[in-house]
Each structure stands twice: as structure tokens, then as C-alpha cells.
Amino acid sequence: MSTKAAKRHKFRVGKMTFLDYFLLVLLTVLSLMIIIPFWNVIMISFATQKEYADHPLLMWPKQPTLDAYRALFQDGRLLGGFLNTFKILLVGLPLSLFLTSTMAYGLSRNKFPGKKGIFFIVLFTMIFNGGIVPLYLVMKSLHLTGSLWSVILVGSFSAFNMILMMNYFQGLPESLMESARLDGAGEWKILFSIVLPLAAPIMATITLFYGVSFWNGWYDAMIFLRKAEQLPLQNVLRTIIVESTTNVSNAASVDALAKSGFSTGMKMASVFVSMLPIMCFFPLLQKHFAKGVLTGAIKT
Amino acid sequence: MKPAAIGPDKKINTPSKPRSWFLEIWKHRMTYTLLLPGLIWLFVFAYMPMGGLSLAFKHYKANMGIWGSPWVGWENFKYVFRDPTFIEAIWRTLYVNIIKFLISFPFPILLALLLNELRMGKMKKVFQTVFTFPQFLSWIIVSGIVINVLSYDGLLNSALSMLGLSTINFLGSERMFLPMLILTDIWKSTGWGAIIFLAAISGIDQDQYESAQIDGASRMQQIFKITLPNILPTVTVMFILNVGGLMSAGFDQIFNLANAATQNVSQVLDVYIYRITFQSSTDFSFSTAVSLFRSLVNMILLLSADRIAKMMGGDGLFR
Numbered sequence: 001m002s003t004k005a006a007k008r009h010k011f012r013v014g015k016m017t018f019l020d021y022f023l024l025v026l027l028t029v030l031s032l033m034i035i036i037p038f039w040n041v042i043m044i045s046f047a048t049q050k051e052y053a054d055h056p057l058l059m060w061p062k063q064p065t066l067d068a069y070r071a072l073f074q075d076g077r078l079l080g081g082f083l084n085t086f087k088i089l090l091v092g093l094p095l096s097l098f099l100t101s102t103m104a105y106g107l108s109r110n111k112f113p114g115k116k117g118i119f120f121i122v123l124f125t126m127i128f129n130g131g132i133v134p135l136y137l138v139m140k141s142l143h144l145t146g147s148l149w150s151v152i153l154v155g156s157f158s159a160f161n162m163i164l165m166m167n168y169f170q171g172l173p174e175s176l177m178e179s180a181r182l183d184g185a186g187e188w189k190i191l192f193s194i195v196l197p198l199a200a201p202i203m204a205t206i207t208l209f210y211g212v213s214f215w216n217g218w219y220d221a222m223i224f225l226r227k228a229e230q231l232p233l234q235n236v237l238r239t240i241i242v243e244s245t246t247n248v249s250n251a252a253s254v255d256a257l258a259k260s261g262f263s264t265g266m267k268m269a270s271v272f273v274s275m276l277p278i279m280c281f282f283p284l285l286q287k288h289f290a291k292g293v294l295t296g297a298i299k300t
Numbered sequence: 301m302k303p304a305a306i307g308p309d310k311k312i313n314t315p316s317k318p319r320s321w322f323l324e325i326w327k328h329r330m331t332y333t334l335l336l337p338g339l340i341w342l343f344v345f346a347y348m349p350m351g352g353l354s355l356a357f358k359h360y361k362a363n364m365g366i367w368g369s370p371w372v373g374w375e376n377f378k379y380v381f382r383d384p385t386f387i388e389a390i391w392r393t394l395y396v397n398i399i400k401f402l403i404s405f406p407f408p409i410l411l412a413l414l415l416n417e418l419r420m421g422k423m424k425k426v427f428q429t430v431f432t433f434p435q436f437l438s439w440i441i442v443s444g445i446v447i448n449v450l451s452y453d454g455l456l457n458s459a460l461s462m463l464g465l466s467t468i469n470f471l472g473s474e475r476m477f478l479p480m481l482i483l484t485d486i487w488k489s490t491g492w493g494a495i496i497f498l499a500a501i502s503g504i505d506q507d508q509y510e511s512a513q514i515d516g517a518s519r520m521q522q523i524f525k526i527t528l529p530n531i532l533p534t535v536t537v538m539f540i541l542n543v544g545g546l547m548s549a550g551f552d553q554i555f556n557l558a559n560a561a562t563q564n565v566s567q568v569l570d571v572y573i574y575r576i577t578f579q580s581s582t583d584f585s586f587s588t589a590v591s592l593f594r595s596l597v598n599m600i601l602l603l604s605a606d607r608i609a610k611m612m613g614g615d616g617l618f619r
Contacts, residue, residue: 016419019519023418030411031430034487037449044448056458103338112328113321118335125346128599131591133577133584134352135345137366142344157341187330216438219552223578234440241444242556264448271444278436285436286429290495 045069045269052264068265069273075262078270080229081236088152088232089214096156096210097203104162105191108169109177126159136223150224151232155214161206168202169195205288212285215277233274240270356589369585376589386590389572396478396554396568397546404486405542408493409535413523415494416501428498431491439488439552446484446557447471472561481553488553493538500534501527537609544605547598569594 039059044052045068047061072078107119135154136145144150172195180190196203218234225231231239240262262270278285325332351366356376358369380386411431418424434442449455450470457467470480508526517525542549551570558566567575573594577587 019417020419023414024420024423027414027418027423027427031427034430034434034491037445037455037487040455041445041448056453056455057462099338099341102334106331106334106338109331112331113325118339121339121342121347125342127602128350128595129346130349130351130353131588131595132573133587133591134349134355134366136577137352137355137584138344138348141365153341154345157338157345162338187334191334212436216436218438218440234438237444238440238556241447242440242559267444268448271441271448275437275441279433282429282433282436286432289436290499 041268042272045265045272047265049263049265068263068269071263072266072269072273075266077228078233078236078240078273081231081233082273084148084230085215085233087148088155088217089211092152092156092214093207093210095152096158096161097207099157100162100165100206100210101196101199101203102191104165105169105187105195107162108166108172109187110174122159122162132219132223139224145224146226146230148225148230151217151220154220154224155210155217158210158213161209165199165202165206168199172198204284205291208281208285208288211281212278237270237274241267353588353592353595355585356592358585360584360588372585376585377593379586380589380593385567385572389567389569392565393547393568393570396481397549399478400482400485400550401542401546403482404489405539407486407490409497409531411490411494412497412501412531413527415498416527417519417523428491428495432495433491434488435492437488439556442484442488443556446480450480471557471559474562474565477558477562477565481550481557484557485550485553496538497531497534500531504530533612536612540605540609540612544602545598547594547601 036059040057043058043061046064046066047058048063048065048067051061051063052058103122107115107122139145139150139154144153176194176198177190180194185193216234217232218238221230221232221235222238225235228239355366355369357371357373358366359372359375360366361369364370415424415427418427447454451457452467452469452472456470460467468476470476504527508530509522512522512526547569550568554566554568555571555574558571569590573587573590576582576590577584
């Protein structure tokens with residue numbers, strides 16, 4: 001009985017070595033570096049202003065309060081931002097899924113004249129684009145600037161998402177569609193009654209992709225929209241956080257903050273409610289995004 | 301199964317005869333209608349702006365629009381390349397993005413190695429969740445968090461002064477701007493970046509580790525002799541693909557973390573384009589010329605990155 005070898009083997013595979021504990025501690029410290037900033041933000045939003053002023057290192061408020069949230073609600077601007085973002089999602093998600101799935105299905109089918117050319121037209125937009133200036137002028141000439149439609153339309157197609165969906169459709173058995181075709185079903189009918197019901201996983205993935213990009217979008221809205229009451233959530237958050245802190249370097253900024261009407265507590269409450277939906281969807285997001293990015297970026 | 305439209309059997313699949321092109325198109329007319337909505341979108345929101353880049357060679361007149369304004373040849377570019385702010389913005393972009401990229405690039409690989417070496421499966425999941433979360437937040441939300449942590453009276457400086465150390469002006473000084481960008485970029489994206497490397501590691505043949513263990517290789521040796529060489533192709537491809545985005549990377553971050561005090565050091569090309577187009581007196585022809593230059597450079601970078609990645613045996617950007 002070579003106890004020594006057996007022991008060593010057991011030692012390596014079964015029991016925790018010093019290295020394992022070291023890794024655990026190291027990774028815990030690293031993840032605390034992610035968690036503590038979030039925790040601090042959330043706790044400040046529940047603390048009174050005085051308590052925060054006395055202890056910026058706040059980790060657990062002694063007198064938790066909803067004052068910041070109440071004030072935020074009364075101010076109403078962030079609420080308006082939420083409403084606009086919901087409007088964008090409500091119209092943008094179905095539209096983007098329609099545009100993406102029709103094209104993905106069309107390109108996933110057998111050869112037809114011009115297929116390669118059309119695919120290149122899509123692919124080329126991933127390599128080259130006009131940039132924001134001509135896009136703005138085109139939007140203006142279409143009289144879309146100043147309307148939420150500009151933000152919805154610009155965000156409702158992505159070549160990357162289309163290609164992901166196309167790859168999925170290509171994996172579906174052709175025989176299903178062929179038999180439907182023999183039954184006299186047209187391609188549109190096949191897409192909606194056969195392909196899409198089979199494509200629930202990719203539809204979920206792509207819905208999340210578009211959902212996150214609409215939720216996090218702000219640049220288009222900043223360029224295309226004019227009135228403050230039209231702005232989506234992220235832009236409202238930006239005015240609350242980034243633009244009100246014009247100069248965060250000196251103590252005078254504290255006065256400026258007070259003037260802007262938003263206490264630190266209210267700012268942190270805004271940050272928290274803006275990321276809350278992402279937090280709720282996160283388990284789903286993580287799973288689907290990892291899959292998407294892996295099929296899209298590298299084949300393993 | 302489904303009571304599909306009962307009607308005359310529209311069987312158009314005749315045995316393969318040399319078909320005329322038009323017949324072939326007619327046969328697929330339904331497919332073309334499927335493609336139409338997407339193509340219309342692409343035409344209006346991708347190709348019309350591309351056509352709009354012709355404005356770079358025109359003198360924009362508001363009443364004549366993009367298409368009606370008179371041609372002026374290369375005149376706009378003469379002004380562009382003579383504009384010191386433009387040249388400065390190009391160098392700033394390269395400087396910021398190259399340094400940020402070189403410093404932050406190894407972190408996802410290191411994190412992937414650490415996570416892979418961790419034996420506890422459950423904890424691994426928890427850690428992965430924590431590390432990837434910030435990636436899904438916009439830079440506006442993250443800048444809210446960053447301002448709270450790094451500002452003059454924020455979390456980190458309060459901790460520093462509590463420990464009796466001198467405080468650091470992270471957000472309001474030109475000198476600290478790039479380190480702050482690097483720091484926040486690592487904080488936000490490392491966990492997500494690690495996912496690709498973790499996937500590459502999980503694809504490694506387990507037999508290699510087993511035989512190495514039998515030969516008595518230590519875990520460190522296994523990392524350096526098996527794991528790292530095996531994920532090297534992925535590392536190379538990711539490196540090259542990131543180089544492809546050097547000219548356009550980081551706009552969201554820089555735009556949302558810059559302020560009046562860091563105005564000069566935050567003027568990368570995209571910020572410069574935004575400022576000359578939407579913040580100062582507008583000369584759309586001039587901005588379009590800058591836009592065209594940016595798009596061309598981006599395309600060249602992307603295509604070369606793709607080509608090189610393929611040469612290195614990777615899949616490139618577009619498979």
C-alpha cells in the first residue's frame with residue numbers, strides 16, 4: 001500500500017489545499033471590490049442626509065428612511081424617464097424582433113438569386129457606417145428628430161443580432177419547412193407558425209439583447225430628442241448625476257449639488273432604481289449573453 | 301397537424317431543368333418580401349447616412365439638404381487636417397485607448413485562471429455572477445457609482461483620510477484622468493471579459509491535466525504548461541480584435557466620466573466629433589469630413605484585425 005501516493009492523490013483532488021483557501025480569499029476580496037460600491041450606493045439612498053454627511057463610509061444606516069425615494073417620486077423627472085423608456089421598449093421590442101426575424105429567416109433558407117449580395121449588404125454595415133453626423137441629418141430630413149420614434153427606429157435592428165438568429169434558423173431541419181411548403185404554406189406563414197415556435201431560445205436571447213440595449217441607450221436620445229420631458233431614463237439619470245456635478249473636484253460642488261435640488265441620497269436612489277430591472281433580469285441575462293457572445297465571437 | 305390553407309396544391313418544385321433567372325426570382329418572391337422590411341431599415345438608417353458622407357465633399361446649405369448642397373471637392377479636408385484640435389483628438393484617442401487596452405487586457409485572463417483554479421463549483425458561480433454584473437449597466441449608471449466612490453468626499457477618499465493618508469482627486473484632475481479610466485474599465489469589464497477565456501479553458505482536453513498529474517506536475521506547472529498554451533489562440537484573437545476597435549472604443553465611458561476639469565484630456569475623436577457637431581457653431585460639412593475619416597480608419601483597422609486574426613488561425617470577426 002503506497003500510502004504516500006494515495007495521500008498525495010487525495011490531497012490534490014479531494015481536500016482543500018492552501019492554494020484553494022488562498023484563491024477563495026483572493027476572489028472574495030475581489031468580489032467585495034465590486035459589491036461594496038453597489039452596497040454603499042444602495043445604503044446611502046436609504047439614509048438620512050445628515051447621516052451620510054457624517055459618515056460617507058456608510059454601510060448600514062442607523063435610521064433607514066425612504067425620504068430620498070419620496071423626494072424622487074415628487075420630483076417626477078426620473079419617473080418620466082422610466083415612462084419614456086417603457087414606451088420605447090413597448091414599441092421597439094416587437095419592431096426589432098419583427099425586423100430581425102423576418103430577415104434572419106429569409107437569409108437562412110436555401111439559395112436564391114442575390115442571397116450573397118443581400119448578406120453582404122448586412123455585413124457591410126458592421127464594418128462601415130456613416131457615423132452620427134449624417135445619421136442626424138437623415139433623421140432631420142425625415143422629420144424624426146424630436147420624436148421618440150427616432151430612438152425606437154435607430155435601435156430596432158442590429159446586424160449582429162440578425163446573424164445570430166440566422167445561424168440558429170439554419171440549424172433547424174429543412175424537412176419541416178419543406179413539408180409545410182408542400183401543404184401550401186407560404187414563407188411568412190412558415191416563419192410565424194413553424195419557425196418562431198421552434199426558436200424560443202434564440203428569441204429570448206435576442207429579446208434580451210435588444211431590451212438591454214434599449215434600456216441602456218442614451219446617445220441617440222441625446223442627439224435626436226430636444227425636449228426634456230421626452231428623454232428616456234438614462235438621459236434623465238445623466239442630467240441628475242453627470243451634468244449636475246460639473247466640477248466634482250472641490251468642496252464648492254457641494255453647494256452646487258444642493259442648488260440642483262438633488263441630494264446625494266436622491267442621486268443614489270436614482271442610480272439604484274435605474275439598475276433594479278437589470279438586477280432582476282440578471283440571471284437570465286447572464287446565461288443568454290454568455291451563449292450569444294460565444295456563438296458570435298468565437299467558435300469553441 | 302395544422303389545418304393549413306386548403307387549396308390547390310401549389311407544387312412548383314419541378315425536376316431540375318435549367319431555369320431562367322427570372323423564374324428563379326419569381327419562385328422565391330415570398331423570400332424577398334421577408335427580406336424587404338430589414339432591407340428598408342438598412343437603406344434608411346445605414347445606407348442613407350453612408351451616402352450622406354458625401355457631404356464631406358460638399359458645402360452644406362441647410363435649405364438644400366444633404367443631396368442638394370454644392371460640391372466643393374477636398375476643401376473640407378484641408379480645414380480638417382489643419383485643425384490642431386482634430387490632430388490632438390486623434391493622438392488623444394490612440395494614447396488613451398492603447399494605454400488603457402494594454403493595461404487592462406491581461407486582467408480577464410488572470411481572472412479566468414483564478415476562477416478556473418477554484419475548486420468549489422457553487423462559489424465559482426457566485427463569483428462569476430458578481431464579476432459579470434457591472435458589464436450590463438450603462439456607463440451612466442456606472443459613472444453614478446464611480447462618482448460616489450471616487451469623488452472628493454466619496455467612499456475611497458473618506459477611507460483614505462480615515463487611515464490618515466492623503467486624499468486623491470480622481471475625478472477632477474487631468475493627471476488622474478487616464479488612471480481613473482483604466483481603473484473603472486477594469487472594474488466594469490474584467491468579469492465579462494473572463495467569460496470568453498473561461499469557455500476556452502473549459503474546451504481544453506482534460507486528459508492533458510490527468511497525465512500531467514500522474515507525472516507529478518504541480519498546479520502552477522499545469523497552469524503554465526497546459527492552460528496558458530491552450531488558450532493562447534483565443535488570447536491572440538481577442539488581442540487583435542480589440543486592436544480593431546482602438547479608434548472608437550471607450551466613448552461612453554469617457555463622455556460620462558469627463559467633466560469641466562478634465563475637458564482637455566477627455567477630447568478623444570468621438571467626443572471631438574460630438575462637440576464640434578452638437579455643441580459649438582455647427583459646420584456639418586466639416587463634421588462629416590471628420591466622420592468620414594473616422595469611419596474609414598475604423599474600417600481599415602477592423603478589416604486588418606480580422607485578416608490578421610484569421611492568419612493566426614482564429615475565426616476573425618465575421619467567421
